[in-house]
Amino acid sequence: MRKISLIFLILLFANNISAQEFYRFSAEYSVKYKEKNGTEMLKLGKVFYDFKQKQIVIKNGFPVKEIFVYTDTTVYQLRNDRVVNKEKIIAPVEFSIFHLALNEQLRNYGLDKAGYILDTVKRDKGLIIALWKPPVNFQNIFGNVLVSTKEKQLFGIVFLNTKGDIVSKHFFRNYQQINGFSFPTEVVRMNYIDDFESYETTTYKKIIINDTENNEYYNYDFHKK
Amino acid sequence: MKKLLLIVFTFFIVQNIFSIEINADLFSFDEEKFEKEFENLNKLEQIVILNPEFSFNELVDINPDFLNLSFEKKYFPQEINYTAEPGNISSFWWSFSFSLVGSYTLYGAVAGPISVGVVYLSSKKDRIETKKAVWGCLTGTILGFGLKYAVLTFM
Structure with missing residues (x-):
């Protein structure tokens, strides 16, 4: 009986390992943001994400040393180990680039999980372009989304409003391969809403997958702070 | 019959207004212009990277351009939106x-x-x-x- 239990336990354990091959992500980031009116922003720091904990920890180093912890419903801002602010968020952590990449769902940006419906697929100039329609109940609020892939990797996303105008373009470039894990080291965004226009570029370097150190950041206990 | 044709025509026009031609050109942008937009920020980023031991205020002394940076906190790498109090x-x-x-x-x-x-x-x-x-x-x-x-x- 003991042997059977042991075999069962090993099988269960082995199955769990294969189910989630990549479970931790960390990298140094740099976010540069510019608005058409000249407003500029620069942020540098480190990001930690554990697939099981489902909390993104942003350790910002510049311009302000502070930590942001994103959970599914709230973002906590900490300075000198104390929570100084918390705010509700509407985008779950599961739709962050880190969760999608670790879960190998970055190719369609998790739109299928969000209830979007695949409408049309077209091939053009080396890109495979898919048109996704929002869930029926949200079609009067959200527009269609165009997702393009190149060599089986997410290339770009174009967000449209309900009138069909482009409101945002995202590009995912310079993919890095780490033991079978693929991640874009540069994400470029352009937003066009009415007269407002902004550009943003995020670069990632020193990416570590399945990090066995820095446990305090992957499971950041901000409640005790 | 005329009315029916008018309805069909109107419907066709409306459909075309709200549709967009799917092609690879949608996934392009002026890279040269984009790089130019970030010239100043790239310069400031290099100063920060090369001087990790300096505080923000000390960096302002090195280059006053740092003073023009926005401290808006909602922009982070994972792009999450807020519903604030x-x-x-x-x-x-x-x-x-x-x-x-x-x-x-x-x-x-x-x-x-x-x-x-x-x-x-x-x-x-x-x-x-x-x-x-x-x-x-x-x-x-x-x-x-x-x-x-x-x-x-x-x-």
């Missing part, structure tokens, strides 16, 4: 302030419940934030009426 003020103090002023002036006593309603809607019906706002409203109302009573009685 009203004006980024704590829900309790938000309702407390309105209720206190409202109940003191008596005619504005409805300000408290309205401020609770604002918290309820802006926090997307979050129970915890609404509860805080209700407590703020009750405390502010009691204190406002108390102050009013004290002023009318003793002054």
Whole structure:
């Protein structure tokens, strides 16, 4: 009986390992943001994400040393180990680039999980372009989304409003391969809403997958702070 | 028949207005222009990377351009949107302030419940934030009426 239990336990354990091959992500980031009116922003720091904990920890180093912890419903801002602010968020952590990449769902940006419906697929100039329609109940609020892939990797996303105008373009470039894990080291965004226009570029370097150190950041206990 | 054709024609036009031609050109942008937009920020980024031991204020002395940087905090690598508490003020103090002023002036006593309603809607019906706002409203109302009573009685 003991042997059977042991075999069962090993099988269960082995199955769990294969189910989630990549479970931790960390990298140094740099976010540069510019608005058409000249407003500029620069942020540098480190990001930690554990697939099981489902909390993104942003350790910002510049311009302000502070930590942001994103959970599914709230973002906590900490300075000198104390929570100084918390705010509700509407985008779950599961739709962050880190969760999608670790879960190998970055190719369609998790739109299928969000209830979007695949409408049309077209091939053009080396890109495979898919048109996704929002869930029926949200079609009067959200527009269609165009997702393009190149060599089986997410290339770009174009967000449209309900009138069909482009409101945002995202590009995912310079993919890095780490033991079978693929991640874009540069994400470029352009937003066009009415007269407002902004550009943003995020670069990632020193990416570590399945990090066995820095446990305090992957499971950041901000409640005790 | 004419009416039917007109309806079909109108429908066709509307459909075309709201549709977009799917092609690879949609996934292109002026890279040269884009790089140019970030020239200054790239320069500042290099200064920060090369001088990790310096604080923000010390970097301003090295290059005053740092002073022009925005401190807007919502832009982070994972692109998550916010639903903030009203004006980024704590829900309790938000309702407390309105209720206190409202109940003191008596005619504005409805300000408290309205401020609770604002918290309820802006926090997307979050129970915890609404509860805080209700407590703020009750405390502010009691204190406002108390102050009013004290002023009318003793002054």
